[in-house]
Amino acid sequence: MVFDEPGPPEVLQWRDVAPIAPAAHEVLIRVEATGINNADLMKRRGQYPNSAAAPQILGLECAGSVSAVGDDVAGFRVGDRVCALLDGGGYAEEVAVAATQVLAIPTALDAAHASIVPEAACTVYSNLAMIAGLGSGQTVLIHGATGGIGTFAVQWAHAIGATVITTASTDSSAKIGRQLGADTAINYKTEDFVTATLDATDGRGVDAILDVVGADYLDRNLHCLADDGHLVTISGHGGSVPLDLSLLLERRASVSATLLNPRPPEHKAAIVDGVRRDVMPLLESGAIKPLVHAEVPMAEAARGHALLESGSVVGRVVLVNARQS
Numbered sequence: 058m059v060f061d062e063p064g065p066p067e068v069l070q071w072r073d074v075a076p077i078a079p080a081a082h083e084v085l086i087r088v089e090a091t092g093i094n095n096a097d098l099m100k101r102r103g104q105y106p107n108s109a110a111a112p113q114i115l116g117l118e119c120a121g122s123v124s125a126v127g128d129d130v131a132g133f134r135v136g137d138r139v140c141a142l143l144d145g146g147g148y149a150e151e152v153a154v155a156a157t158q159v160l161a162i163p164t165a166l167d168a169a170h171a172s173i174v175p176e177a178a179c180t181v182y183s184n185l186a187m188i189a190g191l192g193s194g195q196t197v198l199i200h201g202a203t204g205g206i207g208t209f210a211v212q213w214a215h216a217i218g219a220t221v222i223t224t225a226s227t228d229s230s231a232k233i234g235r236q237l238g239a240d241t242a243i244n245y246k247t248e249d250f251v252t253a254t255l256d257a258t259d260g261r262g263v264d265a266i267l268d269v270v271g272a273d274y275l276d277r278n279l280h281c282l283a284d285d286g287h288l289v290t291i292s293g294h295g296g297s298v299p300l301d302l303s304l305l306l307e308r309r310a311s312v313s314a315t316l317l318n319p320r321p322p323e324h325k326a327a328i329v330d331g332v333r334r335d336v337m338p339l340l341e342s343g344a345i346k347p348l349v350h351a352e353v354p355m356a357e358a359a360r361g362h363a364l365l366e367s368g369s370v371v372g373r374v375v376l377v378n379a380r381q382s
Contacts, residue, residue, distance in 0.1 A: 058148035058358050059113050063103030066359035066366070069148075074114075078125065079153045084133050084141075085125035086154065090352075091116045091147035092173035093361050093374045094205065096318055101362065106293070106319065115358075116147020117318060120162060120172035121378075130156045138162040142175040142329055144318070148358055150378060157326035160333055163341040170347045173373040175329075177209035177347070178336045180291060180317050181267070183328045185214065186335065188313050189265035189287040193218030198254055198266045198281055200224045200274065202234030202242060203371045206291070208348045210267055211237040213336065216344040222257055224250050233371060254281045262286060262308075272298040275312075282310045289313045348372025354379055 060068040079085040097115040099105040120140040123133050133139065133156055141159045146152040162171040185191040197214050201207035202223040214221045215238025223239040225231040231242035241257040243250045254263060262283035268274055272295025278288050279301060286308065293314070305312070320328075339345045350370045353361035355378045365374045 058115065058355065060101060060115075061113075063101060066101070066362035068101065069115075069359045069362065071356045071358075074149075077151060077153050079127040079130075081127040081129040082155055082157075083127045083153045084123050084130055084139070084156050084159055086119060086139060086141060086152050086159075087121045087124040088119045088147060088150055088152055088378050089121040089168035090172035090375050090377050091119040091355070092176060092205070093358075093365050093376060094118070094176055095365075096316075097148075098362060098366060106316065114146045114148055116145060116149065116152070116376075117143050118172060118175040119143060119147040119152060120168040120174075124151065127156070132156065133159060138168075138171075140171040140175050142179050142317075142325060148355065148376060155322060155326070157322070158329050160329065160337060163337060165341060165343060166347070169349055169352050169375045169377060172375055173205070173347050173349065174340065175332075176317065177206055177373075178213075178332045178340075179325070179328045180206055181210045181213050182332050182336055183317065184289040184291065184313070184315060185210065185265055185267055187328070187331060188315070189267075189289050191217070191219055191265045194220075195264040196220040196222065196258055196261075196283075198222045198224075198250075198263045198278075199239075200267065201269045202237070202239065203230045204269060205370075205373045206267070206269055207234075208237060208372050209345065211239050212345040213339065215239070216339045222254055222263065230371070251277050251280050258283070265289070268292065271295045276301060279304050279308075279310065279312075282308055284308050284310070286310045287313065289315065291315060291317075349375050351375070352377045 123137040202225040221239040222241040223234040234242035243253045268290040271292035355376045
């Protein structure tokens with residue numbers, strides 16, 4: 058699935074391309090399913106940072122089976138059921154990826170559900186565990202309860218013993234957030250999330266915030282932080298806004314802004330190692346259940362993109378390769 062110029066979903070085209078072979082450090086995966094991410098939408102529109110240098114075959118994660126292994130690869134063999142964090146290329150029948158970015162599929166998951174694990178798990182773990190240091194007994198504010206990242210983050214934070222506050226745009230979405238494990242779910246259209254967060258924490262604030270909104274929430278997020286709290290944002294929406302350094306200094310708080318896809322290979326390998334050790338057992342046990350909103354044939358990727366852009370999705374939209382299923 059390729060596109061020649063940025064544009065609406067209809068620019069996506071299913072084409073034959075040259076076969077690929079894995080490099081010495083790579084495995085070749087026969088793709089059964091791939092999750093659609095917001096980053097895919099932004100790349101298709103030409104809005105993602107460094108979009109011109111990004112692979113024109115979209116897809117930042119996939120699930121399927123190993124069809125070939127590079128000469129230097131240990132730990133995987135042909136036929137293994139795997140999911141992987143990709144640099145791109147998941148909207149295809151096969152994709153090559155560094156073995157360090159590959160994970161065994163938990164026995165409880167089919168390919169569609171496994172395909173939406175790598176990007177969400179690595180995003181949530183790298184930001185909330187590795188950067189913010191969130192742990193049991195702490196409190197976290199997670200924006201976007203029903204989004205692809207939010208649904209995973211709420212479940213993960215609940216599973217590790219954190220107190221979870223989340224935001225949503227409707228009462229029904231807030232209810233879903235509570236069903237996923239949130240202790241407090243705030244309808245930000247009818248409540249001020251700063252006031253509600255401070256009320257829920259008896260005025261203390263939260264230890265960590267995972268923000269998917271960007272500039273519009275920056276100042277309000279800072280007012281939700283407890284002393285020594287950490288805000289991690291994964292959205293650049295809204296451009297430049299002032300940063301209240303006096304408030305950061307007063308609270309000894311910190312702010313990090315990160316994107317997963319542009320990270321160098323060694324960073325991705327370290328994140329995947331952490332996910333393998335600390336997150337995959339929670340998927341194996343059923344403590345985290347990936348939410349698939351809809352499965353769409355790979356050849357109809359444009360329809361999948363339009364569905365995600367509609368704003369009606371709870372969880373994720375998955376593209377399925379009919380030839381591989």
